[in-house]
Amino acid sequence: MATVTKKELIDRIAERTQAKRVSVKRIVQTFLDEIVRELCQDNRLEFRDFGVFETRTRASRVAQNPKTLERVEVPSKRTVKFKMGRLMRENLSRSSPESADAKPRV
Structure with a gap:
C-alpha cells in the first residue's frame, strides 16, 4: 500500500x-x-457520494497494561468517524489495488 x-x-x-x-x-x-x-x-460534514465526517465521543474506561497487568484509567475522548458514500463504496468494491490506475466513476 x-x-x-x-x-x-x-x-x-x-x-x-x-x-x-x-x-x-x-x-x-x-x-x-x-x-x-x-x-x-461538532458539525457533521456531508459530501454527497463521497462520505460523511462526524465526531463521536468515546466513553472513559478502565484498561489494562498487557506487560504489567496494571489497571489504567483511559479518559473519554473525541474522535472522527467517516462513513463512505455510495460512489466511493461502489468504486472500492469494483476495483482492486492492482487496478488503481483505473479512473473512478464520478
Whole structure:
C-alpha cells in the first residue's frame, strides 16, 4: 500500500487543472482547515457520494497494561468517524489495488 502525501495530491491537481501549484495548495489547505474547524464545532460534514465526517465521543474506561497487568484509567475522548458514500463504496468494491490506475466513476 502506497502513501500519498498532500504535496503529491496538490501536484496532481495542479497538473490536471493547469492551475498554479501555489493557488492549488492554498485552496487545498483552506479546505482541510475548514473541515477541521467544522468538526471542532461538532458539525457533521456531508459530501454527497463521497462520505460523511462526524465526531463521536468515546466513553472513559478502565484498561489494562498487557506487560504489567496494571489497571489504567483511559479518559473519554473525541474522535472522527467517516462513513463512505455510495460512489466511493461502489468504486472500492469494483476495483482492486492492482487496478488503481483505473479512473473512478464520478
